[in-house]
Amino acid sequence: MIKFINVDKEYANGVKALSNINLSIGKGDFVFLVGPSGAGKSTLIKLILKEENPSSGRIYLNNMDITNVKNRRIPYIRRNVGVVFQDFRLLPNKTVYENVAFAMEIVGSHPKEIRRSVPTVLGMVNLSKKADCYPDQLSGGEHQRVAIARAIVNNPPVLIADEPTGNLDPDTAWEIMKLLRDINRRGTTVLMATHAKDIVDAMQKRVIEIEKGVIVRDEEKGVYEHEI
Amino acid sequence: MSMKFRVLKNIIKQGFQGMWRNKGMGLASITSITAVLVILGLVFIIILSLNNLVVDTKDKFDEIQVFLEDDINDEQISTIQNRLENQNGVSSVTFQSKNEALEKMKNDWGEEGYLLEGLETNPLPDTFIVKLKDIEYADEIAEDIKDLDGIDEVQYNQDIIEKLVLVANYVKTGGMIIVSILIFVSIFIISNTIKLTVTARKREINIMKYVGATNGYIRGPFIIEGVLFGLIGAMLSIAAVYYGYEYFFNTVSDRLYVLFTIYLVPPTILLKDIMTIFIAIGAGIGALGSLVSLRKFLNV
Ligand SMILES: Nc1ncnc2c1ncn2[C@@H]1O[C@H](COP(=O)(O)OP(=O)(O)OP(=O)(O)O)[C@@H](O)[C@H]1O
Ligand SMILES: [Mg+2]
Numbered sequence: 001m002i003k004f005i006n007v008d009k010e011y012a013n014g015v016k017a018l019s020n021i022n023l024s025i026g027k028g029d030f031v032f033l034v035g036p037s038g039a040g041k042s043t044l045i046k047l048i049l050k051e052e053n054p055s056s057g058r059i060y061l062n063n064m065d066i067t068n069v070k071n072r073r074i075p076y077i078r079r080n081v082g083v084v085f086q087d088f089r090l091l092p093n094k095t096v097y098e099n100v101a102f103a104m105e106i107v108g109s110h111p112k113e114i115r116r117s118v119p120t121v122l123g124m125v126n127l128s129k130k131a132d133c134y135p136d137q138l139s140g141g142e143h144q145r146v147a148i149a150r151a152i153v154n155n156p157p158v159l160i161a162d163e164p165t166g167n168l169d170p171d172t173a174w175e176i177m178k179l180l181r182d183i184n185r186r187g188t189t190v191l192m193a194t195h196a197k198d199i200v201d202a203m204q205k206r207v208i209e210i211e212k213g214v215i216v217r218d219e220e221k222g223v224y225e226h227e228i
Numbered sequence: 229m230s231m232k233f234r235v236l237k238n239i240i241k242q243g244f245q246g247m248w249r250n251k252g253m254g255l256a257s258i259t260s261i262t263a264v265l266v267i268l269g270l271v272f273i274i275i276l277s278l279n280n281l282v283v284d285t286k287d288k289f290d291e292i293q294v295f296l297e298d299d300i301n302d303e304q305i306s307t308i309q310n311r312l313e314n315q316n317g318v319s320s321v322t323f324q325s326k327n328e329a330l331e332k333m334k335n336d337w338g339e340e341g342y343l344l345e346g347l348e349t350n351p352l353p354d355t356f357i358v359k360l361k362d363i364e365y366a367d368e369i370a371e372d373i374k375d376l377d378g379i380d381e382v383q384y385n386q387d388i389i390e391k392l393v394l395v396a397n398y399v400k401t402g403g404m405i406i407v408s409i410l411i412f413v414s415i416f417i418i419s420n421t422i423k424l425t426v427t428a429r430k431r432e433i434n435i436m437k438y439v440g441a442t443n444g445y446i447r448g449p450f451i452i453e454g455v456l457f458g459l460i461g462a463m464l465s466i467a468a469v470y471y472g473y474e475y476f477f478n479t480v481s482d483r484l485y486v487l488f489t490i491y492l493v494p495p496t497i498l499l500k501d502i503m504t505i506f507i508a509i510g511a512g513i514g515a516l517g518s519l520v521s522l523r524k525f526l527n528v
Binding site: 049071072075077078079089091106109111150154 | 231232234235238431432434435436437438439440441442443445
């Protein structure tokens with residue numbers, strides 16, 4: 001599903017954010033990406049989203065080589081990947097329903113299909129009752145659930161989350177984690193960068209740890225920190 | 229409905245929404261485009277009318293008159309006639325005796341013709357009227373014949389035509405410079421207007437990119453917004469120029485300055501000309517203005 005081969009990333013200002021990254025994430029996997037601040041987690045995610053290009057190495061998504069693609073094709077690559085961020089990124093002047101429907105309009109879905117899929121997805125994230133609310137009427141957890149609904153409404157095979165629980169209290173964070181786990185159980189590959197030790201430890205999923213741009217650990221059913 | 233069509237519909241809808249949301253600055257854009265086009269219209273009218281005048285004047289004045297001396301004999305006359313007929317660019321040579329010239333003058337003067345009855349001697353000379361294919365040939369011919377025996381004076385109106393052409397060229401150049409500057413200013417104003425929409429929608433644009441919106445989908449609404457401003461400006465200026473000019477034209481005709489009116493473009497013909505030009509320029513300024521601001525602000 002996602003494959004990095006000898007990937008380096010050096011930013012224009014000379015910061016070497018990633019060195020010789022090799023990883024392979026299969027279809028339906030659930031993977032935590034951990035490591036200290038500045039380790040390069042977000043950079044790795046940006047490479048998958050084609051927000052940044054690698055300095056060297058190759059990147060595959062969905063068995064497609066996305067290392068060098070024309071700008072014109074990037075939107076179509078992104079349609080394979082749902083994204084969720086720490087800061088939710090909802091449109092304040094649109095309702096919950098519209099925020100989700102918007103993602104379908106962009107790709108040109110049929111209005112009928114939109115009217116069918118949006119309520120289904122809102123049901124999955126348990127927000128059916130808030131469909132007509134505006135973001136400023138929602139709690140943090142609800143914000144993130146809308147963002148997740150928007151990320152999965154077009155049925156992307158991959159869901160990427162960059163610290164999705166970073167702005168949430170522990171209970172709410174757990175709600176979100178359960179949601180991501182459910183989505184993963186339905187077959188979606190999930191890659192989540194996080195600092196939430198207790199969540200990583202409790203979930204018992206694959207953990208990839210990066211430090212200073214290098215993968216220092218990649219283990220199944222891992223925990224947040226090295227056992228020393 | 230196909231997917232492409234739905235996407236297009238969305239883009240157009242957003243373009244209209246953007247225009248509506250941005251109506252304050254939009255007014256500035258529309259005003260500037262309208263101003264440019266109205267001025268362009270005026271320049272256009274003046275140029276067309278001057279052109280008519282030049283063409284007409286060229287027609288009227290493409291002849292030279294060769295005045296002959298009083299004591300000229302028949303032999304000299306036929307020498308001169310021969311010489312004239314063999315010049316470059318001559319289409320016809322007509323001899324007008326001094327008596328014919330006087331008759332013609334009497335006719336031309338009409339009511340006042342009786343004034344000429346009192347003349348004791350005919351002051352008019354025998355004349356060759358040489359019709360030219362183009363007034364351009366006049367200088368050359370005049371130069372060639374002016375020293376022949378029996379020729380008193382060679383007269384033609386090269387000057388007036390040269391001056392007219394010169395004025396027309398000044399108006400053209402000046403008008404184009406002014407219009408270019410104004411087009412530039414409008415593009416600047418439009419690009420600033422669109423910049424406001426882009427900034428207001430920065431968040432939305434960013435999110436759209438993550439969800440996989442194409443550049444066309446993101447840019448489309450802004451370009452449509454700019455084009456709409458341009459089209460509204462075009463409509464307003466077409467109406468202003470057409471009705472304004474029609475009023476002027478009718479006033480001039482009513483007062484019977486017919487001589488003047490024949491050089492003016494008829495309003496309906498003007499309307500046909502400016503319709504396409506204004507719509508194209510208005511939409512072009514709008515699209516260009518948007519593109520200028522998008523190039524800076526929407527780099528993915
Ligand atoms: N656009 C950029 N230009 C230059 N350097 C950058 C850019 N983005 C990130 N970096 C640098 O790259 C390194 C890795 O940053 P990155 O954001 O990937 O870390 P991270 O692991 O996501 O950290 P955090 O846990 O704090 O989010 C850092 O040193 C950062 O300063
Ligand atoms: Mg980060």
